[in-house]
Amino acid sequence: MEPPVDGNPQLIEVTRGPMVESRHRAAFAVADPNGRIVLSAGDFARPVYPRSAIKPLQALPLIESGAADAFALSAAEIALACASHSGEPRHVDTVLAWLKRIGCTTADLECGVHLPSNDAAMHALLRGGIEASPAHNNCSGKHTGFLTLARHMGVIIKGYIAYQHPVQQRILGVLETMTGLDLGSAPRGIDGCGIPVIGIPLSNLALAFARLVDPRDQPEARQAACERVCTAMAAEPFMVAGSGRYCTRVMTATGGNALIKTGAEGVYCGALPKLGLGIALKVDDGAGRAAEVLMGRLLRHFGALDDSHAELLSQPLFNRAGGRVGEVRAAADIAF
Amino acid sequence: MEPPVDGNPQLIEVTRGPMVESRHRAAFAVADPNGRIVLSAGDFARPVYPRSAIKPLQALPLIESGAADAFALSAAEIALACASHSGEPRHVDTVLAWLKRIGCTTADLECGVHLPSNDAAMHALLRGGIEASPAHNNCSGKHTGFLTLARHMGVIIKGYIAYQHPVQQRILGVLETMTGLDLGSAPRGIDGCGIPVIGIPLSNLALAFARLVDPRDQPEARQAACERVCTAMAAEPFMVAGSGRYCTRVMTATGGNALIKTGAEGVYCGALPKLGLGIALKVDDGAGRAAEVLMGRLLRHFGALDDSHAELLSQPLFNRAGGRVGEVRAAADIAF
Numbered sequence: 001m002e003p004p005v006d007g008n009p010q011l012i013e014v015t016r017g018p019m020v021e022s023r024h025r026a027a028f029a030v031a032d033p034n035g036r037i038v039l040s041a042g043d044f045a046r047p048v049y050p051r052s053a054i055k056p057l058q059a060l061p062l063i064e065s066g067a068a069d070a071f072a073l074s075a076a077e078i079a080l081a082c083a084s085h086s087g088e089p090r091h092v093d094t095v096l097a098w099l100k101r102i103g104c105t106t107a108d109l110e111c112g113v114h115l116p117s118n119d120a121a122m123h124a125l126l127r128g129g130i131e132a133s134p135a136h137n138n139c140s141g142k143h144t145g146f147l148t149l150a151r152h153m154g155v156i157i158k159g160y161i162a163y164q165h166p167v168q169q170r171i172l173g174v175l176e177t178m179t180g181l182d183l184g185s186a187p188r189g190i191d192g193c194g195i196p197v198i199g200i201p202l203s204n205l206a207l208a209f210a211r212l213v214d215p216r217d218q219p220e221a222r223q224a225a226c227e228r229v230c231t232a233m234a235a236e237p238f239m240v241a242g243s244g245r246y247c248t249r250v251m252t253a254t255g256g257n258a259l260i261k262t263g264a265e266g267v268y269c270g271a272l273p274k275l276g277l278g279i280a281l282k283v284d285d286g287a288g289r290a291a292e293v294l295m296g297r298l299l300r301h302f303g304a305l306d307d308s309h310a311e312l313l314s315q316p317l318f319n320r321a322g323g324r325v326g327e328v329r330a331a332a333d334i335a336f
Numbered sequence: 337m338e339p340p341v342d343g344n345p346q347l348i349e350v351t352r353g354p355m356v357e358s359r360h361r362a363a364f365a366v367a368d369p370n371g372r373i374v375l376s377a378g379d380f381a382r383p384v385y386p387r388s389a390i391k392p393l394q395a396l397p398l399i400e401s402g403a404a405d406a407f408a409l410s411a412a413e414i415a416l417a418c419a420s421h422s423g424e425p426r427h428v429d430t431v432l433a434w435l436k437r438i439g440c441t442t443a444d445l446e447c448g449v450h451l452p453s454n455d456a457a458m459h460a461l462l463r464g465g466i467e468a469s470p471a472h473n474n475c476s477g478k479h480t481g482f483l484t485l486a487r488h489m490g491v492i493i494k495g496y497i498a499y500q501h502p503v504q505q506r507i508l509g510v511l512e513t514m515t516g517l518d519l520g521s522a523p524r525g526i527d528g529c530g531i532p533v534i535g536i537p538l539s540n541l542a543l544a545f546a547r548l549v550d551p552r553d554q555p556e557a558r559q560a561a562c563e564r565v566c567t568a569m570a571a572e573p574f575m576v577a578g579s580g581r582y583c584t585r586v587m588t589a590t591g592g593n594a595l596i597k598t599g600a601e602g603v604y605c606g607a608l609p610k611l612g613l614g615i616a617l618k619v620d621d622g623a624g625r626a627a628e629v630l631m632g633r634l635l636r637h638f639g640a641l642d643d644s645h646a647e648l649l650s651q652p653l654f655n656r657a658g659g660r661v662g663e664v665r666a667a668a669d670i671a672f
Contacts, residue, residue, distance in 0.1 A: 007346070007359075010343070014601070014622065016385060016525035016526070016533065017523060017524055017525025017526065017533070018523050018524070018525070019383065019385065019523040019525060019535050021384070021385050021525070021601055021622070022601050022602065022620065022621055022622035023343075023620045023621060024620075024621050025361075025621075047355065048357070049352060049355065049357050110657070111656060111657075112655060112656025112657035112658070113656065114656055123462050126459050126462035126463050127462050127463065127465060129463060137656060187353060187354050187355040188353055188354070189352035189353025189354070189355060189357070189661060189662065190352070190353065190655055190659060190661040191655065191661075192655045192656055192661075193655065193656055194655055194656070194657050194659070197352065197353070199355050265350070265357055265358050266358065283621075284358060284359045284621075285358055285359060285360050285361075285619075285620075285621035285623055285626075286350065286357070286358035286623070287621055287622070287623070290621075319448060319526055319527065319528045319529065319530055320447060320448025320449065320450055320473060320528055320529055320530070321446070321447075321448035321530050322448070323526060323530070325525060325526040325527075325528075326525065
């Protein structure tokens with residue numbers, strides 16, 4: 001009565017006391033700018049929704065269109081366009097000032113509303129009796145980037161999240177050239193913030209991120225856009241995520257030698273500028289804890305982290321009283 | 337370079353648009369009071385930490401010791417002893433009144449502190465500037481039960497969460513007779529609320545829950561305790577979890593024809609009183625969403641739910657703006 005068992009390897013495990021309590025399977029690909037896979041595990045050819053992990057790619061049209069220059073975007077704003085931010089005051093204030101500069105308000109943001117993921121920011125809102133706005137949505141920077149692009153293109157703003165809107169079509173074109181795929185008939189769903197999500201194999205996502213840090217074969221405007229995105233993420237790691245967040249901690253700890261971006265449902269993408277390599281991974285079950293630990297393990301394998309970064313390579317588990325009771329770690333038997 | 341792939345079947349899937357985005361593997365066992373496995377999938381013989389899913393078993397000594405009668409515990413209080421509650425006012429107020437009646441305060445609770453999981457309750461605390469206390473901890477009812485048992489046994493209260501404490505040793509004895517195992521050398525860790533967690537195979541957990549609803553082979557005091565726990569859970573489903581929670585909704589919808597209890601890291605236990613069957617499941621990766629949907633599927637298989645309970649059989653996924661974008665559902669190819 002059981003379906004056949006196959007699939008991706010168990011790469012991450014969660015311990016409690018002497019026992020492994022939970023297990024996470026995953027696939028990943030690490031690619032160079034020619035699409036050569038230099039390391040992989042599992043079924044990296046199966047399409048996955050990259051979710052927010054490709055925000056750095058989605059920010060490219062904002063720059064190569066000339067919109068970023070026309071509106072004099074700062075590195076902090078470009079980093080926010082690549083962000084799943086925690087809704088902390090600096091994130092929200094920067095989005096609000098940027099919206100104003102392009103003649104928009106939070107009413108133009110079509111991302112929906114949620115409370116900040118950062119506890120202190122959320123508690124401050126609730127204690128102050130302040131309603132959350134679309135600017136608190138973790139995607140508000142990306143959406144403000146979309147609005148900026150729409151303004152610069154001179155197209156209607158309303159409906160900018162729809163697949164058919166010129167902004168999303170322009171992004172689709174960039175995704176196609178960066179991943180090397182025709183995505184017109186790729187599986188398509190709707191993301192948490194309302195924009196299209198496109199099914200793309202991990203190997204092609206890894207290729208796109210390799211090209212992001214080594215865009216020498218891309219047109220000149222694309223090369224400049226890639227460099228500006230990478231420079232902004234390295235310079236403003238707080239803006240890409242927030243206090244205590246894994247993306248921010250890794251980019252800070254490595255001084256930008258690793259550029260990484262998380263996505264919902266256990267996706268992570270990243271790039272190693274010095275090596276010209278792109279990384280894409282997906283945890284089968286969607287667990288972010290496993291995606292972070294697997295990304296850390298890969299960054300260690302490629303020399304961007306070492307054993308002195310223990311706090312980025314595994315995650316201790318604590319009980320409510322603060323005692324250490326287990327950890328999330330790379331499985332004992334993996335070979336990288 | 338990849339470890340061998342084997343393991344439990346993919347029973348639950350998460351869709352977004354036309355594609356399966358994430359996949360959950362699980363094992364389960366359904367047993368009768370003689371330990372016969374009537375349905376199973378995956379490796380049900382591997383020990384798992386049952387976490388909070390065995391609170392109904394951990395409540396048995398509270399009753400069979402005479403403590404529940406000595407302190408005149410209500411059905412609501414016994415249901416709270418079996419609960420992972422959401423920290424809503426009725427949960428917290430009931431715990432506080434119960435603590436007072438046994439001559440204890442929140443300072444005696446060793447479960448630690450966390451904010452209520454119920455959003456409205458959490459927001460009310462923060463908006464009111466009220467600090468969370470150990471009474472808000474989802475395990476505070478279970479811990480108040482432990483304190484009640486310690487009072488009745490006349491043993492020192494402090495340290496009641498330690499493995500060696502007479503309260504925990506008494507619970508261990510009950511777990512041994514209900515599961516049919518010698519647990520003295522079983523794998524042992526520490527739970528989120530500080531008490532011991534013991535590694536137990538799913539088949540033995542299913543047996544214990546079958547005996548909970550059909551205790552005819554147990555001593556008389558155990559029989560009475562089992563009946564009182566089951567009656568309390570069926571009568572007070574809100575107290576076992578809370579508003580909108582899956583345990584509460586299922587026990588309400590079935591009028592107590594299914595008694596179920598969730599545990600952390602993707603564990604669920606349950607029992608079907610009319611059939612005398614016990615159920616135990618564990619999602620490999622620890623995802624609660626998959627554990628709920630798998631439990632729903634099993635309850636449908638055994639007739640406790642039917643297709644009119646669609647909202648208990650799968651879980652729609654919405655984006656931030658409220659649009660339906662996918663669902664968590666039983667995998668298409670499972671045979672039960």
